[in-house]
Amino acid sequence: MPRLTPEHRAWIDEAVRRVEADSNRSADTHLHVLPLPEAARSSGPEVELYLKDESVHPTGSLKHRLARSLFLYALCNGWLHAGATVVEASSGSTAVSEAYFARLLGLPFVAVMPRSTSPEKVALIEWYGGRCHFVDSAGQVYDEARRLAAECGGHYLDQFTYAERATDWRGNNNIAEAIFAQMAAEPHPIPSWIVVSAGTGGTSATIGRYLHYRRHPTRLLVADPEGSAFYDGWEADTSTATGPGSRIEGIGRPRIEPSFVGGVVDEMTRVPDAASIATMRWVSARLGRDVGASTGTNVWAALGAIEQMRAAGESGSIVTLLCDGGDRYTTTYYSDAWVADQGIDLAPYLAALATYDETGELPL
Incomplete structure (x- = not known):
């Protein structure tokens, strides 16, 4: 570890200034309403789904x-x-x-x-x-x-x-504080659920801690892809669970990472890879631009939460994350040949989403 000489201190000061200047040049990311099928909106309680668009960062992702x-x-x-x-x-x-x-x-x-x-x-x-x-x-x-x-x-x-621990979960313009500020003028400003997936676990830890710190009733749902250890570890309340690893890049891990804080998570759900990829393509069609597969994981879990809310007669809002754009996956998740080579069958989930478009009910 380098000693804190005057030269080293001056270098650190300049480096911090450059990083902070980069942050100042970047406005906060957008919060979009994801248009749900008319059939889903015209019957039952009103539930709005929002996407926090992290793809607009300078490097294109959360x-x-x-x-x-x-x-x-x-x-x-x-x-x-x-x-x-x-x-x-x-x-x-x-x-x-x-x-x-x-x-x-x-x-x-x-x-x-x-x-x-x-x-x-x-x-x-x-x-x-x-x-x-x-x-x-x-x-x-x-x-x-x-x-x-x-x-x-x-x-x-x-x-x-x-x-x-690197992000200040109390505020300081973290992602949780930004979500609540942007939701302030919406019909249901306090979300019923925030839905995220875990790679390191840092985002779910930041959001979960912020919810507790601000005493919000919002519940945190973590969506975990196939092969990841997080869901099994959370279910069994252990940090030693392992898995083969995830095929959905950026989320899921073969072990429980030190940054995953299960104590702030209200619910977890496991999302099949086929559901993640099918929903990624469904979201892309509704937005008019391509999103990544982790966004599909998030939205599939969010649609399940919407179905639960509607079944319980509960209106409200749900916020999830658009993690990155689909341009990074043209040779993988957007390639039918690659999907077939992986042995992934999208048909049941594409059919379920087509039913959702037509009837407003998602067969889960």
Whole structure:
């Protein structure tokens, strides 16, 4: 760890200024009403569904917030210094955003990621000046990132440990505070549910803590994809659950990550990969632009929460996240050939969503 010399202190001050200036140049992300089928709106209690559009960040995803927080956390702890190589373990989008901030500070960046990461994300990391170091499986990224950082005398940002503590969950324009500010003039300004998925667990931790801190009655629903360990760990109240890993990039993990805080989660649901991809395409058609598969995971879970509310005669609002755009997945989730090669059958879920469009009722 570098000593806090006057030169190092001056470098940290300038680095923090650059990161904060970048934040000041970026307005908050938009909150969209996702138009639900007319049949769903014309019968039963009124429930509005909102998408917090994180794809409009400078690096195109929710992970821009995390990367900014991780860099500020490392800088303010004195862990980064001029010329140090920054290393991260990532399935893609976090590394894209971190490559952006490393370039902003003039630091080399290496992303350790599975070979299955989409080519579009790899190209973005390299465009920002980062280097990609591939491993065979998601479970190998942690030790390899730690090894590389030690080998080159750099710093391992370790998003999976520090995501839940790098962001100020009390406010300071975090995503939870922004949601409630943007909902203030809506018909149901206090959401009944906020629905998110977990990659590091940092976003669900920030939102859940904020709900408790502000004493909001809003419930937090975490949607977990196939193969992820989070759902099983939460169900069994254990931190030792494992899984094979997720095929939905950016969310789900093969282990319970240190940043996942199950105690702030009201409910969890497991979403099949076919449901995530089918709903991704359904949302894209309704918005007129492509979204990523993690957005499909979120919206499928949110539609289930809407059905529960309507069955209970409850009106209100639900907020979920549009995590990133679909341009990163043209060769994977938007490719019928890739989907077929993965053995994923979209037909039942596409049919369920077609029924929802026609009748306003979603066969879950």
